[in-house]
Amino acid sequence: MPSFAELGLLPELLKAVSEQGYTEPTPIQEQAIPLVLEGRDVMGGAQTGTGKTAGFVLPLLQRLAPHANTSASPARHPVRALILTPTRELAAQVEESVRTYGKYVALRSTVVFGGIDMKPQTAALRQGVEFLVATPGRLLDHVQQKTVNLQRVEAFVLDEADRMLDMGFIPDVKRIMALLPKQRQNLLFSATLTGEIRTLADSFLHDPVLVQVARNNAAAESVTHLVHPVRRERKRELLGYLIQSRELRQVLVFTSTRIGANRLAYQLNRDGIHTAAIHGDKTQPERLQALADFKAGNVRILVATDVAARGLDIEDLPHVVNFELPGVPEDYVHRIGRTGRAGASGEAISLVCAEEHERLNAIEKMIKVDITRKIVPGFEPDLSVAPSIMGSSRNRRDPGARERRPRNGDRDRLTHSSQGKKGIDPIFNSPYQPSQAPPHAAPAQRPARQLAALLGGFPKSK
Numbered sequence: 001m002p003s004f005a006e007l008g009l010l011p012e013l014l015k016a017v018s019e020q021g022y023t024e025p026t027p028i029q030e031q032a033i034p035l036v037l038e039g040r041d042v043m044g045g046a047q048t049g050t051g052k053t054a055g056f057v058l059p060l061l062q063r064l065a066p067h068a069n070t071s072a073s074p075a076r077h078p079v080r081a082l083i084l085t086p087t088r089e090l091a092a093q094v095e096e097s098v099r100t101y102g103k104y105v106a107l108r109s110t111v112v113f114g115g116i117d118m119k120p121q122t123a124a125l126r127q128g129v130e131f132l133v134a135t136p137g138r139l140l141d142h143v144q145q146k147t148v149n150l151q152r153v154e155a156f157v158l159d160e161a162d163r164m165l166d167m168g169f170i171p172d173v174k175r176i177m178a179l180l181p182k183q184r185q186n187l188l189f190s191a192t193l194t195g196e197i198r199t200l201a202d203s204f205l206h207d208p209v210l211v212q213v214a215r216n217n218a219a220a221e222s223v224t225h226l227v228h229p230v231r232r233e234r235k236r237e238l239l240g241y242l243i244q245s246r247e248l249r250q251v252l253v254f255t256s257t258r259i260g261a262n263r264l265a266y267q268l269n270r271d272g273i274h275t276a277a278i279h280g281d282k283t284q285p286e287r288l289q290a291l292a293d294f295k296a297g298n299v300r301i302l303v304a305t306d307v308a309a310r311g312l313d314i315e316d317l318p319h320v321v322n323f324e325l326p327g328v329p330e331d332y333v334h335r336i337g338r339t340g341r342a343g344a345s346g347e348a349i350s351l352v353c354a355e356e357h358e359r360l361n362a363i364e365k366m367i368k369v370d371i372t373r374k375i376v377p378g379f380e381p382d383l384s385v386a387p388s389i390m391g392s393s394r395n396r397r398d399p400g401a402r403e404r405r406p407r408n409g410d411r412d413r414l415t416h417s418s419q420g421k422k423g424i425d426p427i428f429n430s431p432y433q434p435s436q437a438p439p440h441a442a443p444a445q446r447p448a449r450q451l452a453a454l455l456g457g458f459p460k461s462k
Contacts, residue, residue: 037063
């Protein structure tokens with residue numbers, strides 16, 4: 001594999017890359033950087049965590065380096081590179097990459113997105129910037145206010161195009177592209193290259209080169225997948241137990257709804273596990289603060305909706321937990337793409353109840369992986385509802401386990417429920433039950449027959 005120096009990058013860029021601890025380019029960088037340096041249009045198919053941001057930021061910095069200057073005149077700093085992203089978090093991180101890699105090149109950058117006051121953004125734009133990173137809606141706000149001029153854009157990047165499509169931003173994107181000079185370089189990056197994405201690419205890419213470093217909807221090979229079958233009502237207790245018993249740190253947990261994220265974060269905090277929530281109902285400062293606390297290790301658990309599934313660049317994130325499986329199988333790939341990034345290892349844990357077994361099957365079919373099932377003793381699922389949740393026969397038990405099915409009486413005794421006085425959740429005005437130590441906290445005291453049942457096979461459905 002070539003070094004960054006062999007890709008023909010400027011010494012100023014190589015110095016910045018070296019300071020970040022990178023010595024060799026990732027596959028997407030190795031392929032994309034020379035093409036972008038040549039001025040070619042590129043359609044990149046790359047899952048998150050492959051280093052695609054540096055794959056377009058570094059060569060664009062080099063192509064615009066001849067325009068670098070230290071003049072205070074805004075006229076000397078027109079917008080020359082426009083990068084559109086679907087989410088605020090991704091926009092902030094891409095602009096941070098521009099500043100990081102361009103620290104020794106006299107090119108200015110700024111980021112504009114919704115949820116915060118426009119005035120500081122307007123002030124930055126009026127001072128002049130060569131690199132503008134933006135979300136579509138807020139950029140159109142600035143266009144309407146005539147606080148930005150896009151007539152001298154030389155390079156246009158559409159990042160996470162599939163997410164743009166999912167979130168309904170494509171009409172806004174097309175309105176923005178209509179404001180750009182016709183003669184420009186165009187780059188499109190997407191985790192998936194569906195027919196719709198290719199149609200979109202055909203509408204503005206000119207003789208593009210396809211760069212694809214992983215098959216469509218591929219899960220990162222460095223990620224270990226694990227499913228814990230569990231009853232729906234026991235998920236929160238199981239999550240708390242896993243976090244505490246395994247001493248998990250820096251865990252990103254995904255829920256399906258905003259209120260679910262708030263509730264779970266409240267319950268984990270109540271159980272003594274420092275947790276923050278991040279979703280669309282949070283203000284942008286709240287979201288940025290929660291993310292910063294999580295990255296710094298001040299918050300142990302970050303509970304998020306799919307708004308955080310794309311673009312979050314958290315270095316060496318070890319664990320992602322699907323508290324609820326996503327309704328769309330592709331979103332599983334985007335969620336777990338937060339871990340196992342750039343070759344690092346990671347673990348994707350899914351807490352799956354019987355009602356979610358069809359979603360689990362769809363995910364396995366898409367990523368072409370039979371995910372290992374592991375029942376946590378004391379948190380057994382209801383196999384009579386959906387025995388297929390245990391997957392193929394090789395997943396139903398450890399290879400060396402004895403074939404012994406528990407009797408009905410055993411199963412009755414193995415059903416545990418939270419104990420303690422019921423209370424009222426002060427935030428959601430709904431009943432909750434205080435958590436308790438897991439029933440398997442002292443296994444030596446359990447009856448031998450129950451232990452044998454736990455270690456044996458699983459009952460067939462009638």
